[in-house]
Amino acid sequence: MNPKIERIExxxxxxxxxxxxxxxxxxxxxxxxxxLPDGEHRLRIVTVFKDGSREERELPFEVDNLPDAFVDGxxxxxRVRGQVRFNVLVGDYxxxxxxxxxxxxxxxxxxxxxxxxxxxxFAVSPTAEKAAAQMAAASGGAKAxxxxxxxxxxxxxxxxxxxxKELYAANCASCHQADGKGxxxxxxxxxxxxxxxxxxxxxxxxxxxxxxxPAFNQFSPEELAAILTYIRNDFGNHFGGVSVDEVKKxxxxxxxxxxxxxxxxxxxxxxxxxxNCASCHQxxxSGMAPMFPALKGNAHLKDAKFVIERILKGKGxxxxxxxxxxxxxxxxxxxxxxxxxxxxxxxxxxxxALR
Amino acid sequence: MYRNDATGPFFALLFSVALYLAxxxxxxxxAALHGGKPPHEALSEGQIGLVAFATLFLIYALIGFFSVxxxxxxxxxxxxxxSPGAAAALAAVLLAVIEAALGGFFVRLMLHHLTVxxxxxxxxxxxxxxxxxxxxxxxxxxxxxxxxxxxxxxxxHSEVPW
Numbered sequence: 481m482n483p484k485i486e487r488i489e490x491x492x493x494x495x496x497x498x499x500x501x502x503x504x505x506x507x508x509x510x511x512x513x514x515x516l517p518d519g520e521h522r523l524r525i526v527t528v529f530k531d532g533s534r535e536e537r538e539l540p541f542e543v544d545n546l547p548d549a550f551v552d553g554x555x556x557x558x559r560v561r562g563q564v565r566f567n568v569l570v571g572d573y574x575x576x577x578x579x580x581x582x583x584x585x586x587x588x589x590x591x592x593x594x595x596x597x598x599x600x601x602f603a604v605s606p607t608a609e610k611a612a613a614q615m616a617a618a619s620g621g622a623k624a625x626x627x628x629x630x631x632x633x634x635x636x637x638x639x640x641x642x643x644x645k646e647l648y649a650a651n652c653a654s655c656h657q658a659d660g661k662g663x664x665x666x667x668x669x670x671x672x673x674x675x676x677x678x679x680x681x682x683x684x685x686x687x688x689x690x691x692x693x694p695a696f697n698q699f700s701p702e703e704l705a706a707i708l709t710y711i712r713n714d715f716g717n718h719f720g721g722v723s724v725d726e727v728k729k730x731x732x733x734x735x736x737x738x739x740x741x742x743x744x745x746x747x748x749x750x751x752x753x754x755x756n757c758a759s760c761h762q763x764x765x766s767g768m769a770p771m772f773p774a775l776k777g778n779a780h781l782k783d784a785k786f787v788i789e790r791i792l793k794g795k796g797x798x799x800x801x802x803x804x805x806x807x808x809x810x811x812x813x814x815x816x817x818x819x820x821x822x823x824x825x826x827x828x829x830x831x832x833a834l835r
Numbered sequence: 836m837y838r839n840d841a842t843g844p845f846f847a848l849l850f851s852v853a854l855y856l857a858x859x860x861x862x863x864x865x866a867a868l869h870g871g872k873p874p875h876e877a878l879s880e881g882q883i884g885l886v887a888f889a890t891l892f893l894i895y896a897l898i899g900f901f902s903v904x905x906x907x908x909x910x911x912x913x914x915x916x917x918s919p920g921a922a923a924a925l926a927a928v929l930l931a932v933i934e935a936a937l938g939g940f941f942v943r944l945m946l947h948h949l950t951v952x953x954x955x956x957x958x959x960x961x962x963x964x965x966x967x968x969x970x971x972x973x974x975x976x977x978x979x980x981x982x983x984x985x986x987x988x989x990x991x992h993s994e995v996p997w
Contacts (some may be wrong), residue, residue: 595935602939619955820994
């Protein structure tokens with residue numbers, strides 16, 4: 481307290497006598513407004529100092545102990561009939577200001593405590609972890625189902641995956657980008673792609689092109705399986721691996737599933753090839769562009785009829801080799817299709833039928 | 836006079852249901868054109884357009900119905916003191932516990948996704964969406980049963996131009 485202060489007098493309105501005289505702290509004043517009529521009033525606080533000087537502070541205020549009654553449920557001028565119910569609301573100064581009982585802090589603390597315990601239980605308990613794992617499994621299963629409708633997601637072959645990664649970098653990354661996210665509006669993203677999720681659709685898109693993409697039909701079934709395995713399991717995709725057999729089955733519609741070529745027939749075919757064909761098409765089947773087309777990696781050889789007819793009848797610079805026996809033609813056709821490529825062998829009966 | 840009618844929301848809901856139905860039938864038609872097997876895309880462009888408008892109408896309808904539930908059809912001037920009953924308190928407590936549980940579980944799901952195995956975006960979104968929905972219902976209960984209201988009457992021609 482300021483040592484120069486002697487006392488503080490509190491007056492209401494023009495009263496001569498103070499309602500309270502304060503001589504030491506706390507300077508708390510109690511004013512019962514019910515003793516005052518409703519309306520404007522004035523509080524005067526006079527501080528008397530020890531040297532006799534005074535300082536006065538005035539504070540206007542309003543007392544409103546008896547507010548007008550408020551009628552809720554019937555409007556002024558409203559037309560009513562029958563029995564009408566409405567509430568009359570009047571201020572009540574005797575009503576306690578807040579709820580009695582436990583303090584608000586106790587409520588807040590206990591609520592925070594309970595909610596924190598619930599939160600922690602669901603964040604760290606093994607039960608919650610189990611539920612999260614179940615949810616992940618359920619969503620993964622749904623993804624795999626959507627991903628491989630043609631035959632289910634096979635396990636990912638690491639060798640195929642790595643080979644696919646190399647092929648992707650060499651052939652696809654320039655458009656679809658190394659991270660598989662493509663270029664929006666130009667080259668579609670492979671990450672999360674529905675086409676990639678469907679083995680058949682993805683294979684068709686690679687080999688036949690479409691949607692602005694050129695056809696890449698130079699790949700062998702193994703290379704295609706590698707690329708598919710890679711793009712289906714990188715960039716955040718988890719669509720499962722693709723086997724070479726699956727690709728062959730989808731490519732040839734069963735042709736590649738034909739019995740494997742007889743080794744004797746292939747050896748005989750290699751002999752016939754070296755004697756009759758290698759001089760132009762080269763011993764390794766790489767040909768001599770543009771005169772002699774390559775046989776290795778040539779998609780046209782997928783059609784067995786085309787191969788047999790070309791040997792039998794020739795075309796352009798290629799002479800007819802009709803002088804060869806059915807067995808020899810079947811052998812050399814099998815050699816170029818199964819050894820230089822991944823297509824199935826050719827039988828003597830097929831040659832006989834076309835001769 | 837202020838009116839908080841449920842007629843607009845009702846018709847919005849009706850349009851919304853009709854548009855969702857149209858989307859479903861469109862999907863069936865597209866699947867039929869592809870020999871019964873749906874194409875790769877989950878939704879066609881047309882379907883996305885229909886769903887967008889259907890959702891717009893649905894949200895409008897929900898907002899409208901919520902407003903009618905919270906404020907009533909017609910505002911009555913005066914001070915409205917809320918009177919929360921036991922049911923409202925119980926619902927608020929239950930929803931608060933569910934909200935805390937969903938929050939904790941969402942964190943667990945995120946950690947599982949980042950450290951153990953991937954969890955689909957749809958599953959993550961479902962848990963987060965549930966959190967948001969419960970939060971919205973909690974706010975609505977608070978507004979309806981715990982927040983006091985005062986409706987004032989203004990002169991008909993006030994300074995506000997609308």
